[in-house]
Amino acid sequence: xxxxxxxxxxxxxxxxxxxxxxxxxxxxxxxxxxxxxxxxxxxxxxxxxxxxxxxxxxxxxxxxxxxxxxxxxxxxxxxxxxxxxxxxxxxxxxxxxxxxxxxxxxxxxxxxxxxxxxxxxxxxxxxxxxxxxxxxxxxxxxxxxxxxxxxxxxxxxxxxxxxxxxxxxxxxxxxxxxxxxxxxxxxxxxxxxxxxxxxxxxxxxxxxxxxxxxxxxxxxxxxxxxxxxxxxxxxxxxxxxxxxxxxxxxxxxxxxxxxxxxxxxxxxxxxxxxxxxxxxxxxxxxxxxxxxxxxxxxxxxxxxxxxxxxxxxxxxxxxxxxxxxxxxxxxxxxxxxxxxxxxxxxxxxxxxxxxxxxxxxxxxxxxxxxxxxxxxxxxxxxxxxxxxxxxxxxxxxxxxxxxxxxxxxxxxxxxxxxxxxxxxxxxxxxxxxxxxxxxxxxxxxxxxxxxxxxxxxxxxxxxxxxxxxxxxxxxxxxxxxxxxxxxxxxxxxxxxxxxxxxxxxxxxxxxxxxxxxxxxxxxxxxxxxxxxxxxxxxxxxxxxxxxxxxxxxxxxxxxxxxxxxxxxxxxxxxxxxxxxxxxxxxxxxxxxxxxxxxxxxxxxxxxxxxxxxxxxxxxxxxxxxxxxxxxxxxxxxxxxxxx
Numbered sequence: 001x002x003x004x005x006x007x008x009x010x011x012x013x014x015x016x017x018x019x020x021x022x023x024x025x026x027x028x029x030x031x032x033x034x035x036x037x038x039x040x041x042x043x044x045x046x047x048x049x050x051x052x053x054x055x056x057x058x059x060x061x062x063x064x065x066x067x068x069x070x071x072x073x074x075x076x077x078x079x080x081x082x083x084x085x086x087x088x089x090x091x092x093x094x095x096x097x098x099x100x101x102x103x104x105x106x107x108x109x110x111x112x113x114x115x116x117x118x119x120x121x122x123x124x125x126x127x128x129x130x131x132x133x134x135x136x137x138x139x140x141x142x143x144x145x146x147x148x149x150x151x152x153x154x155x156x157x158x159x160x161x162x163x164x165x166x167x168x169x170x171x172x173x174x175x176x177x178x179x180x181x182x183x184x185x186x187x188x189x190x191x192x193x194x195x196x197x198x199x200x201x202x203x204x205x206x207x208x209x210x211x212x213x214x215x216x217x218x219x220x221x222x223x224x225x226x227x228x229x230x231x232x233x234x235x236x237x238x239x240x241x242x243x244x245x246x247x248x249x250x251x252x253x254x255x256x257x258x259x260x261x262x263x264x265x266x267x268x269x270x271x272x273x274x275x276x277x278x279x280x281x282x283x284x285x286x287x288x289x290x291x292x293x294x295x296x297x298x299x300x301x302x303x304x305x306x307x308x309x310x311x312x313x314x315x316x317x318x319x320x321x322x323x324x325x326x327x328x329x330x331x332x333x334x335x336x337x338x339x340x341x342x343x344x345x346x347x348x349x350x351x352x353x354x355x356x357x358x359x360x361x362x363x364x365x366x367x368x369x370x371x372x373x374x375x376x377x378x379x380x381x382x383x384x385x386x387x388x389x390x391x392x393x394x395x396x397x398x399x400x401x402x403x404x405x406x407x408x409x410x411x412x413x414x415x416x417x418x419x420x421x422x423x424x425x426x427x428x429x430x431x432x433x434x435x436x437x438x439x440x441x442x443x444x445x446x447x448x449x450x451x452x453x454x455x456x457x458x459x460x461x462x463x464x465x466x467x468x469x470x471x472x473x474x475x476x477x478x479x480x481x482x483x484x485x486x487x488x489x490x491x492x493x494x495x496x497x498x499x500x501x502x503x504x505x506x507x508x509x510x511x512x513x514x515x516x517x518x519x520x521x522x523x524x525x526x527x528x529x530x531x532x533x534x535x536x537x538x539x540x541x542x543x544x545x546x547x548x549x550x551x552x553x554x555x556x557x558x559x560x561x562x563x564x565x566x567x568x569x570x571x572x573x574x575x576x577x578x579x580x581x582x583x584x585x586x587x588x589x590x591x592x593x594x595x596x597x598x599x600x601x602x603x604x605x606x607x608x609x610x611x612x613x614x615x616x617x618x619x620x621x622x623x624x625x626x627x628x629x630x631x632x633x634x635x636x637x638x639x640x641x642x643x
Contacts, residue, residue: 032061039071046327046369046452048079059091077109080454084107087125093135100143107136108152114159118338118361118386119451121424125128129160147177150481151189154196163200170196187213191225194499196605203233203576220250231481232604235578236315241479252348255364262332262458263322264346268298272349274467275328284340285315285345289327292490298322299588300489309622313573317476317580318589323466323488327405333461335418336368336454337361340381340447342461350472351465356481358383361451369453373445378402378462379418383485390545390556391580392487395420396431397491398464400498403425406462415462418455419572422450436502466491473546482579483516487586495561496589499540510545510564518542519623522551522559547630550623553601557582560591568626569593570619572608575601592629594622601621 022515024633039054055072062068069092073619089106110132113120123132135154143149157166170193178186191213197206210225224247249271258267272278279288289298301319309459333344338361342349350357380398384390384424399417417440420428431442441580449453466488472478503509520543542561543549551557552572560569560582569586575596586593599615602608611619 010371015448015518016044017176023207032058035061039075041396043071043078044076046078048075048081051075052079052081052084061097066092066099066102069095071103073109077113079494082113082120082123082126093138098142100139100146100149103135103139104149104152105151106145107132107139107156110135111152111156111159114156116451118384118424129616133157133160133162147185147189149172150176151192151431155192158192158199161605164195166196167200168191178434179597183216187216191222194225194229197233198229201233201606203603204599207233211601220247220254221405223247223250224558227481232578233576235313235576236317236480236520239479240478241355244481248350248355248357248359251359255348256366257364258276258366262344263334264344266346269346271499273354275349275351275465276324276467278347278349279328282345282347284331285347286328286330288329289405291325291327291401291464292322292488295322295490296324300476300590301474302590302592305587305591306583306595308595308597309618313577313595313597316577316595317474317483317583318587319474320476320489320584321469321472321474322490323468323477325401325464325466325488325490327401328463328465330457330461332458334454334456335379335381335461336363336448336450337377338381338385338450339383340379340385340418341465342449345601351463352467353383353484354467356484363451363454365541368487369449370456371449371453372456372458373416373418374410374459375445376414376444376460376462377416377457378406379447381418381420381464385420386428387555388425388427389558391425391428391431392558393487393561393585394485395493395496396498397487400494401464401491402462407443407465416443418443418447419444419452421446427536434502436498476584482581483584485497485579486581486584492585492588494560500544500564502537503541503544504536508541510541518545518546519548519627520559522549522554522556542582546625548626550619551578553577553582560585560589563589563591565590567591568628570622570626570628571597572596572599572619573601573602574606576602577601592626594626 030486035054035058036460039051039058042048042050042054052072052075055075057067058068059072069088073085073088073092078080087110092102093106110123111125114132133156135152135158136149137459139149140146140153150169152235154166154169156171157163157169170189172490173189181189190209194206194213207226207229208463210229214222214226223243227240227243229246230237234240250270252271256267257269258264275286275288279286297317298323301317303318305318306316322443327491327531330342330344333342335342337359339353339358341357341359341362342351348362349358380395380402382390382394382398385395386445402417406412419432422429426557468477468483477483539559539563543559544564546563546567548568548570549557549560549563550570553574557569557571560567568591571582571593583593583595596619598618599611611621
């Protein structure tokens with residue numbers, strides 16, 4: 001859930017400054033207005049480089065025009081020239097060192113970028129966290145009567161994970177301004193306060209506040225806050241699912257997006273949860289091909305796994321249904337938002353994410369820029385695609401399955417592949433650079449503008465996706481907000497087979513003759529995500545030789561996918577443990593795992609504490625038990641790798 005901030009204005013400031021002198025013709029008002037008009041036109045046409053040149057020229061001519069700094073900086077945010085944004089705003093605060101409004105706009109723009117991490121990567125490479133926070137603090141010092149400056153500072157502290165300090169500032173805000181601001185501003189700030197309480201692990205307090213907000217104003221966004229609190233703080237929570245479901249349906253019902261008939265002629269939108277049902281009732285809009293007819297709905301897992309070392313976690317899922325994996329074809333469709341939300345014909349398709357589809361970045365405006373892809377296209381865009389887990393076991397296997405079931409078939413050489421923008425994650429770039437994708441490399445196109453454009457596929461859009469069964473006798477997937485991120489067994493096996501095959505082709509696979517076995521510890525502070533170039537293969541090789549994989553809950557544990565049959569996982573869970581993806585991962589491969597609840601876990605946004613000597617002994621004993629599970633004759637541990 002994003003912090004509740006004033007986000008970037010979509011339009012530029014229109015106040016025009018009077019030139020200091022009209023004696024020079026180049027500085028006449030007529031010339032300046034024409035130059036400003038050209039800058040605005042370039043901005044509207046998304047030609048941000050030309051806008052930069054015009055705003056820069058205006059600055060040269062009118063260095064004391066304050067609004068020009070803001071317009072100039074804004075154009076560089078949308079042009080993804082973040083270096084220029086910081087340079088421009090640094091000039092502004094130098095020009096107006098005692099102007100709270102300048103510092104506040106600087107602070108708010110930084111916070112807005114931090115609030116959209118999928119769009120603006122690595123802001124701390126431009127300015128330190130302290131420098132960014134100090135900009136906000138300066139705004140409050142210059143104008144201690146500004147409720148907005150205080151609220152934005154609190155939001156900034158939340159975004160840089162200074163949760164305790166953020167809470168302190170919010171509580172000070174309520175003392176200073178709570179009785180004087182409007183009800184709208186009060187409850188908006190209260191919503192932000194609820195969010196930071198979640199991120200600090202104070203779930204009951206956050207939920208109580210969220211309930212108070214909904215009682216006052218039951219908007220769809222406020223119900224969405226209830227969804228957020230429940231799914232982050234309460235394991236396998238049906239109430240949270242209900243709130244998420246309500247948020248999705250109400251949000252889509254409020255859309256008034258209109259366009260051509262294959263977008264939405266009426267402006268009245270609906271939700272479609274199930275691709276197979278949609279194909280049955282609306283065959284003119286999509287078709288589906290079941291890819292796993294012989295295994296769909298099978299049960300996998302074990303009632304005897306996991307083994308808990310410490311208190312048992314209630315409701316821990318053990319048995320799972322194999323989901324239905326489909327190749328889907330839309331004769332025409334649109335895509336927008338970070339999760340790659342498929343829509344068209346007044347229908348928003350949730351696919352495998354069901355009621356937990358993240359629609360916050362869905363572009364619901366009829367004015368959104370449309371990028372037409374004039375080819376048949378297949379896409380692999382998923383929720384949080386730059387996250388290592390979501391790339392490795394959700395997005396990548398979709399590409400692999402598309403290669404097998406679509407791209408390699410006769411008469412399909414023209415089909416393009418829509419990939420995430422380059423540079424958003426090293427492991428994505430490293431994987432796609434492998435020779436295994438040389439045969440389709442000339443078909444790559446990129447999803448560069450997920451939150452500022454709507455991609456249109458008039459010649460058809462293909463995707464691979466999966467749905468869980470309507471009747472879930474094991475109750476491990478039904479109404480489970482996190483279960484939508486657990487790929488089917490078929491998908492996980494596809495991923496493992498790809499990496500094992502890649503290793504074998506290079507003579508890197510640890511065969512039975514060569515395999516000594518190892519224990520691999522996944523460090524959350526290490527370089528598990530930092531292998532350069534061919535490093536993904538090296539990472540796969542290390543884990544393919546592992547007999548025991550050890551770590552606390554985190555995306556790095558997905559490296560278990562590289563292991564060979566029989567490998568054991570030893571995991572320190574979250575507290576509360578709301579995400580059971582790694583237990584599901586082990587079950588899908590028929591493996592075993594230990595859940596060490598004797599060692600204190602961290603909540604979803606928290607940090608695991610350093611182990612005490614006693615806790616180290618617990619971990620050591622558990623690792624030894626896991627090792628003996630693999631080698632019952634008690635072979636000596638022969639190697640240990642830390643990633």
